[in-house]
Amino acid sequence: MSTTETAPVDNGVNVEALLGARAALTEMPPAAAFTWKARCEWVRGTHSRTSIDGFFGLGEEQSHRQTFTIDTDHPEVFAADDNGATPVETALAALTGCLVGGVASVATHRGIQLRSVTATIEGDMDLQGILGIDPEVRNGFNGIRVSFDIDADATPEEKQALVAQSQKRSAVFDLITNPTAVVVSA
């Protein structure tokens, strides 16, 4: 065997640590109860800023290395200032981020070296919903399409299997394709 064939893949994912975490949480299910959090402040008009700095998990409060902020706004065609992606585009970014991160994790677990991964996403929406023009039209997307382009040491079938497994374990894919209860209080 050549050196190339035996070189371990390095996609930047620590699979051993993840498998260890899975083993630990299998032994202690309460530690797997996570609560993700964010706080959103209105800026002006439809512009707002959501800050993300910590979450609860492994039985205690956890901190991110830094506070992450995500600005959202409406575009100029809605007579707004376009100071951020729209909330629906942000939701699309959540899905692509989840699926692409998943592909990297699964590829590493399967010993597949990645060179590049790109996911393009489109979501169709009939604005007659959110504008209240037609009550039969839903507010959200009518459908979403994600297309992957993967450059890796893998066959087309292996690449398809990476994406399929990422989709199977994706929290955001589940969030979008299945209903979740949301309680809003004022």
Next chain:
Amino acid sequence: MSTTETAPVDNGVNVEALLGARAALTEMPPAAAFTWKARCEWVRGTHSRTSIDGFFGLGEEQSHRQTFTIDTDHPEVFAADDNGATPVETALAALTGCLVGGVASVATHRGIQLRSVTATIEGDMDLQGILGIDPEVRNGFNGIRVSFDIDADATPEEKQALVAQSQKRSAVFDLITNPTAVVVSA
């Protein structure tokens, strides 16, 4: 009547333009067919970067004023580098951004001056789902809670009505509470 009572509210939302857009789209429904888009590039490990620069709407391709990018990653407790909010936190930001922007729009339409709006959000998740420990546990959130704190010239009932109307017209609220078809191709 005092000057204060007759002063128009200024929340930074151009309600007249929005009402004009609704009237125009009521006359020309095909212009209301939008397609929102994003493109995600894998960076390393579970870190990826999604870019948002344009969308299709009003019958033609539209550009944002600038390209917006959203980085997502996993936190250090998952043996990752924490170079961005997690995808699920990003989904929570999409929801708060949508609901808060909606509150500003509805408040302006109703002549309510806002001073501040804050929305805090929490989503519970059992990681036994995404880790594949228990097939009966879903990957996504078990439930999401959003709590508003609004400082405005309005009664508590009026504030609750603002939030209720924002929720009723929210694209991301619909996206999370109802199922959407997602087609992923590799």
